[in-house]
Amino acid sequence: MDSRRRDVLKAGGAVGVWSVLAAVGIAAPAQAWDARNGGVFEAATLDDALRALGAQDAAESAAVRIAAPDVAEDGRAVTISVASDIPRTEQIVILIEENPYKVAASFRLSGAMAPAIQTRVKMARSTRVHALVKAEGRLFVARREVTVTVGGCGT
Known part of the structure; x- marks a missing residue:
């Protein structure tokens, strides 16, 4: 797998996790990007x-x-x-x-x-x-x- 593709997938996964945490109210967007x-x-x-x-x-x-x-x-x-x-x-x-x-x-x-x-x-x-x-x-x-x-x- 191309290392650039791997980096993009990792970054997308992290954004996805923070989005889910914000959606269920565990973490506010301000906390994620404080x-x-x-x-x-x-x-x-x-x-x-x-x-x-x-x-x-x-x-x-x-x-x-x-x-x-x-x-x-x-x-x-x-x-x-x-x-x-x-x-x-x-x-x-x-x-x-x-x-x-x-x-x-x-x-x-x-x-x-x-x-x-x-x-x-x-x-x-x-x-x-x-x-x-x-x-x-x-x-x-x-x-x-x-x-x-x-x-x-x-x-």
Whole structure:
């Protein structure tokens, strides 16, 4: 099969999936094509990222749970899961202290979605991972230390 044809089929499939999710109300078109908040994703320090998110005073919460390995053998693909027991969770953001760019991922959730995500991130070195949860206009945070044996990010 021609590689260009394969790329067109993959792109068409992705558009189709988002269309179905939008049609059944799981994802709004704005969520599918949400504009990137450059101030958040390009923050070079943790304080800058928290300031851009409006989260300098986020409250520690045991209702936000981070599942991540204690020791990650390869920093190029570290699996991180975040779950929230806080009602009406609207957003989950993963921040990694020692990465060149602190915000690794941001997820906006609709009421039809369970407040739990799982993703893989790159980690430059051993550091704390922060999970920030926005619910009912308030911000909550949990932290977890992850040891990385081989870093996955360039600086």
